[in-house]
Amino acid sequence: MGSANVSPRRKINLAEQIRKLNAIGIALSSENNLNNLLELIVTEARNFTRADGGSLYIKEADKLNFVVAQTESLQHTNGKKQPFKSLYLPLSKASIAGYVALTGEVLNIPDVYDVPKTVAYRINKEFDRQTGYRSQSMLVVPMRDHTDEIIGVLQLINSMNGRGEVIPFEPEYESIILSLASQAAVAIRNVKLIAEIKNLFRSLVRYSAKAIDSRSPHTAGHSGRVAKYGVRLARAINEETAGRLGKIHFSEEEIEELRMAGWLHDIGKIGVRESVLEKTTKLTDDQIEVIAERFEGIKRWLQTQSLERKIQLCSTAKDQIEKMAAETVQAVAEVDAAFEFIKRINLPGFLNDEDRKKLKAIAQQTYVNSRGERRRYLTKKEFENLSIVRGNLTEEEYKEMQSHVNHTLDILNKIPFTKDLRNIPKHAAGHHEYLDGSGYPLGLKGDEISNQARIMCIADIFDALSSPDRPYKEAIPLEQTLEILRSQASSGQLDGDIVELFIRKKLYLRPALDDEED
């Protein structure tokens, strides 16, 4: 048919339809939630054809997944949306959708209750039976993606005229809906592809973080928990309506970015030696064992010395021998006491001046070893480790431990994050920055520290203090942990509003943490 035969009315319609189709194409390509996209496809196709109902099936291996069902008139009679559960149909020519999925044919059926006996497909009347609906006209098209593969089927039910009567679908809708269906197919493919890539990246991030956390038994699971506490805090801040926090809102993308930053915040620990990561006391068990043996040696040396002198003194006064024996017992007891003292101060904690002096005195004492060499009670390295005033790391080890944030920043800066995730390096590497500038690595202050980094800092401290899995200690009691957070807030290190929210909403409750999305 030549263009001269096309009536002016049809021409206007065609232009209008192309415009609508374009608008739909744009809407479809900008929806990135799969469920919303599928609903949108059915809604738009129904609007286009004035169809009362519509369904969408996605092909999955040898099945059809029935994912969307909409029926306008039933919604009106029931006053609510139809309850819908996705279900699977076998991929066979016996059903209308299956037939279209397998053959790629477009079916435009005036009345599905009245199809010729010669065709392979039949309508499944179950839906009509259950709802009292009468499916009549149907337009069913395959959804082909850019590679021409059929990925699903779009089914439109009961085209309506202006008087609310069911009429057959206009044949001119066939090619338009076919074209809409392939736009939809491409959009579905894209959304699925993006979801797959995101999923792949998420898994990679989680497994790397878990591997790094598990290098040390006392950090197992730490990054995942920091991510979860962080997300909890962000969502709780979103619920706030008053005060400073009431003005902060995190979008879903920002929450996802924060979650990732939580997972990745300690990734730089890969650059810290295991001996430092795993250090739980000032000296290792092996090093303490060396001291134990040495001190046993010292005691034997004292006793041997005493024996030798006894022999020398044999000829002299008895009370002198007794006095010396008593002195030896005393000296041996002092060695035992010194060793007990060493074991005590080997645990991380605060070393006061008095203990420091005592340690120095012990370290400076000398004995003669089995080779006849005079030695100090403690080596230089042992003394250096045992004299750590706070915690259990020497200054050098502490610097190495702190360097994990620099490594985190270096590593994350090299990852070409997408726009949505571009702030991960900043948030993740800010988890040890304090508002008063006393944190590390950059010593950032106040507004220089993002809200997300403030959240992570609190989550990180809370988890480190409350984890029961540190070998040398029980978890610090909850009340005390919260008190530490409060005091760090009042001293100007932590964001006081966020700390208070964390405590007020009991966001720290651990038991439910496992049920939360990773």
Ligand SMILES: [Fe+2]
């Ligand atoms: Fe850290």
Ligand SMILES: [Fe+2]
């Ligand atoms: Fe951490």
